[in-house]
Amino acid sequence: MAYTPAGSFTTRPTLQGTFGMTASTHWLATASAQAVLEQGGNAFDAAVAGAFVLHVVEPHLNGPGGDMTGVFTTAGNPSEPVVLMGQGPAPAAATREHYLAEGLELVPGAGALAAAVPAAVDAWLLLLRDHGTWDLADVLSFAIGYARNGHPVLDRVASTIASVAGLFREHWPTSAARWMPDGNVPAGGDIVKNVAYADVLERLIAAGQDAEADGGTPAPRPARIDAARREWRDGFLAKAAVEFLAEPHRHSSGTDHAGVITEADFAAFSAGYEPAATLEFRGHTIAKTGPWGQGPALLQTLAILDGFDDEHLDPSTELGAHTILEAQKLAIADREAYYGDAAVPLDYLLGREYAAERRQLIGEKASHAFRPGGVPGHTPFLPPLRTEYLPPSLAARGDGAFAGVGEPTVQPTGETRGDTCHIDVVDQWGNMVSATPSGGWLQSSPAIPGLGFCLGTRLQMTWLEDGAPSTLTPGKRPRTTLTPTLVLRDGQAVAALGSPGGDQQDQWQLLYLLRTIVGGFEPQQAIDAPAFHTTSIPGSFWPRTWTPGGAVVEDRLGDGVIAGLEARGHVVSRAGDWSLGRLSAVVRCPKTGVLKAAANPRGGQGYAAGR
Numbered sequence: 001m002a003y004t005p006a007g008s009f010t011t012r013p014t015l016q017g018t019f020g021m022t023a024s025t026h027w028l029a030t031a032s033a034q035a036v037l038e039q040g041g042n043a044f045d046a047a048v049a050g051a052f053v054l055h056v057v058e059p060h061l062n063g064p065g066g067d068m069t070g071v072f073t074t075a076g077n078p079s080e081p082v083v084l085m086g087q088g089p090a091p092a093a094a095t096r097e098h099y100l101a102e103g104l105e106l107v108p109g110a111g112a113l114a115a116a117v118p119a120a121v122d123a124w125l126l127l128l129r130d131h132g133t134w135d136l137a138d139v140l141s142f143a144i145g146y147a148r149n150g151h152p153v154l155d156r157v158a159s160t161i162a163s164v165a166g167l168f169r170e171h172w173p174t175s176a177a178r179w180m181p182d183g184n185v186p187a188g189g190d191i192v193k194n195v196a197y198a199d200v201l202e203r204l205i206a207a208g209q210d211a212e213a214d215g216g217t218p219a220p221r222p223a224r225i226d227a228a229r230r231e232w233r234d235g236f237l238a239k240a241a242v243e244f245l246a247e248p249h250r251h252s253s254g255t256d257h258a259g260v261i262t263e264a265d266f267a268a269f270s271a272g273y274e275p276a277a278t279l280e281f282r283g284h285t286i287a288k289t290g291p292w293g294q295g296p297a298l299l300q301t302l303a304i305l306d307g308f309d310d311e312h313l314d315p316s317t318e319l320g321a322h323t324i325l326e327a328q329k330l331a332i333a334d335r336e337a338y339y340g341d342a343a344v345p346l347d348y349l350l351g352r353e354y355a356a357e358r359r360q361l362i363g364e365k366a367s368h369a370f371r372p373g374g375v376p377g378h379t380p381f382l383p384p385l386r387t388e389y390l391p392p393s394l395a396a397r398g399d400g401a402f403a404g405v406g407e408p409t410v411q412p413t414g415e416t417r418g419d420t421c422h423i424d425v426v427d428q429w430g431n432m433v434s435a436t437p438s439g440g441w442l443q444s445s446p447a448i449p450g451l452g453f454c455l456g457t458r459l460q461m462t463w464l465e466d467g468a469p470s471t472l473t474p475g476k477r478p479r480t481t482l483t484p485t486l487v488l489r490d491g492q493a494v495a496a497l498g499s500p501g502g503d504q505q506d507q508w509q510l511l512y513l514l515r516t517i518v519g520g521f522e523p524q525q526a527i528d529a530p531a532f533h534t535t536s537i538p539g540s541f542w543p544r545t546w547t548p549g550g551a552v553v554e555d556r557l558g559d560g561v562i563a564g565l566e567a568r569g570h571v572v573s574r575a576g577d578w579s580l581g582r583l584s585a586v587v588r589c590p591k592t593g594v595l596k597a598a599a600n601p602r603g604g605q606g607y608a609a610g611r
Contacts, residue, residue, distance in 0.1 A: 011601040012608075014524040021597035021610030022046060023584035024423040025061070025500060028151065029053040030599070032142040033425055034609040036134070043431035044072070044131040045139055047423055048124045051437055052143035052201070054421045055453070056194060057151055059442045060160035061500065062421045064197070065241075066439025066456035068120040069289050069482040071276055071496075074131060075430040078590075079491035081276040081287035084435065086123025087458070087477045088116040088269050089341070093260035096464045096472045102257055107460045107472060109542025111251030112259025112445050114457035116478055118241075120437050121232050123271035129225040131431070136225055137205045147452075148198035154605065155188030157442075164443045171250035171446075175454070178447040196452030200237065207231035229270075238266035241455060244448050252542055259445075261455070276486070279350055281306055282517050285488040291344040294540070295483040298506035300331035302513070303355035304362075313518050315511045316530065316557070318564030324514070325534050325551055325570065326362040328507055330371060332537040337372035337380035340469030341477040345375050366569035368536065368548040381468040383538045386545045420482070420500035426586040426595055434484035434496035436505070460542045481540050485509050487517075490590070495523075497585035499600075503540050507533040508581045523585045523598035530556040531581035535573075547571060554580050578602045586610075 015021060020037035024030045033050030037043075047070075055064050062068075070084035099107060108114050128139060161168075162185045168176035178196075179186075186192055208224030219227065231237070245259035276287035279299035286302060288295025304327040305313055314320035338344055348354055358373055372380040420438035425431075439456030447454050461479050462472035470479040483505050487495035495516070499508045508531055515526040535550035551570040553562055556577045566572050584606055587596035597608035 010524045010528050012524055012598070014522045015597040015608050015610050017595050017611040018428065018593050019595070019611045020046075020425070020427045021586045021595045021608065022050065022423070022425050023586055023597045023599040023606070023608035024050055024054070025421045025582060025584065025600070025606045026054060026057050027605070027607035028057050028146065029423060030607045030609050033423065035142070036139070037425075037427055041134050042132065042429065043425040043427040043433050044127055045134040046427070047425045047433045047435060048128045048132060049139045049142050050423045050425070051124050051435065052140055053146060054423065054437060056143050056146045056197065057154070058157070058421050059194070059453070060157050061441055062120070062437045063440030063442070063444070063453045063456070064121050064200070065115070065118045065444070065453050066120050066437065066441070067116065067118070067458055067480065067482065068123055068435055068437035069293060069480065069484060070123070070127070070433055070435035071287055071289065071484050071486045072131075072433035073431070073486065073488070073493040078430055078493055079488065081278065081486045081488065081493070083274040083276050083289050084123055084127055084271070085274050086119040086271050087292065087480050087482070088119035089475050089477050090116060090459055090462070090472060091261040091265040092474045093262065094459060094472060094474055096466070098260065099464055099472065103255065104253055104464065106464060106542055106544060107462055108251040108253045109460045110444060110457055111249060111257060112245040112261065112455060113251060113257050114460045115245075115259060115261055115445060115455035116458040117261065117265050117269045118440065118455060119269060119271055120439070122229055122269065125225055125229050125232070126271045129222050135221060136208050136228055140201050140205060144198045144201050147194040147201070150191040150193040152189050153186050153192040156603070156605070158186050158188045158190070160443060161185050167250070174449050175442065175447040178452065179442055194452045196450055200451055203236065204228040204231055207235070233269065234267050237451060238263045240450055241448050242266070245445070245455065249446050277346060279303060281513075283489060284517055286513065287486040287488065288483060291339040291346050292341040292477045293480045293483055294335055294339065294506060296339070296346055296350065297331045297335040298483065298485070298510055299350055300334060300355070301327045301506075301510055303350055303352070304330060304359050305514075307356060307359045310518055313514050315514060315532070316561070318561045321532060321557065321561060321565060322366070322568050322570070323362060324510065325532070326367060328510070328534050329367060329536050330358045330361060330373070332503070332534075333370055333372040336383050336538055338375065338378065338469055340479050342469045344469065345378055348375055364568065366549050368569070370538070383463060383468070384465070384544075385538060386543070387547065388545055420502070422484070422498040422500055422582070422584055424496040424498065424584055424586040424597075426496065426588050430493070430588065430590070432486065432493045432496045432586065432588060434486055434498050436482040436484045436498045436500070438482055438500070461540050481505055483509075487513070492590040493588065494590065495585060495587045497583060499584070500582040503537060504533045504580070508583060511581070512583055512585065523587055523596055527581065527583045527585065527598050527600055530554040532557060533580065552580065554578065582606065584608065
């Protein structure tokens, strides 16, 4: 063991048991998923139930109009990590030429032009069909109950609505009607309902129940779930969304535009499964999405760090924090240069020789440069590097930043707009799943009448510049930041983890992996430990700026360590003692059958449960 936790303090115990464990970003989702396990459901039934609850109780962080990615293993095939692909592509009419003709320089961070095809619901239903055991009505009963009967609204939901109340009243009246039905912003703790979304879920259930097999008998369970999927893609939902968003409305550009998504776009999408991208690190296999997500950047970072001794891998020291920050900059520069829904030279980028080459670039001082590597046969894309950006239309009027832009996440000052969501589940049989749902948060675009939600904004992660692996292209997936993690050892899944946080998701997960794999921390100790991340990268979200040499740290990292980082040239922003990191995790020991769970204490919202 190279380093040990400083003292024994944790905010909570690491839960331990043998029956089943759940951890997520909201206690109601955790409780609902755990209730499914208690009633005989497996990890996949539980994760789907919890995910739909997240739509209801964290609407500022995700919604049914958004996207998700997951990675899982089954008890029957524990050595094979599988990616659940719930990232929709750009609509057929979402061409860079159209957006440029609309006077845009960037894909907006809010408004229907930023919407990829909604994918989260179809992905969750696919997982339930193939790997769950429960009927759809039973799985959705938790979400329907909270939506129809109400739940105490989070303070952060209320503050998010308050931040966009002017936008809603002036430009998005359907959102004002949905989230401020009496004209006032709800207060934390108020009972809020989403009856329209409860109705949507019940119509999906009814579509399945109405499905019949040959001879007029009720269709079997998989066919009923497929009928619900068809209703989502081909039925009332797509029609309502397309008709409504065809009307011009205000975008984060400060200008009005109509959406380009069509019913055919809805109908053409189907979620699916893909092999995971993997890397061996210190006796563990780390499994992530492919390079249409940012996940392999974490693998690249680990490959670079694997060549250092353990002293360089302690996030709580000046040397360790510096080394980690510099490795992250190099890996994420490659993310910008090479990743996308395209032919990505991933084998080369994850290779030992390339990692050794990149490792040599880490010196004693912080780099303020954007430094992608060279890959034979590939020209790296060099994105626009802006330290600040305001659209011409807003600048001309003297307007400030658009209130609803980007993925809700932690700002360099430590200010928190919100986050994405995350859920992890492991059951007594050894099924394990990690999933990060996001997009379609209430400030994404105008609420669609009769549905209770809006569409997402994932297309803002594409470029309007030509020649990038992530240039906006019809039918191509945007390079998502959603990046859950699965860890295997000796051919068995041993941990599922993830975090909200946009560009910070993998940066915070890296700290957890180093502290647990190298440092020997327990899960809750690793989650509680001080966090940091680099902002010396082009942001994935509108307005896509960067801070050369930027590093955001929790003050608990210590004055000495922070001063040392500043002396090395890092442009440090202090974010407060408990502000960075949103991780949750579940763990399984295949030899003993012991299960563990832990969740983020920051913000008093994430919770783990199990026995």
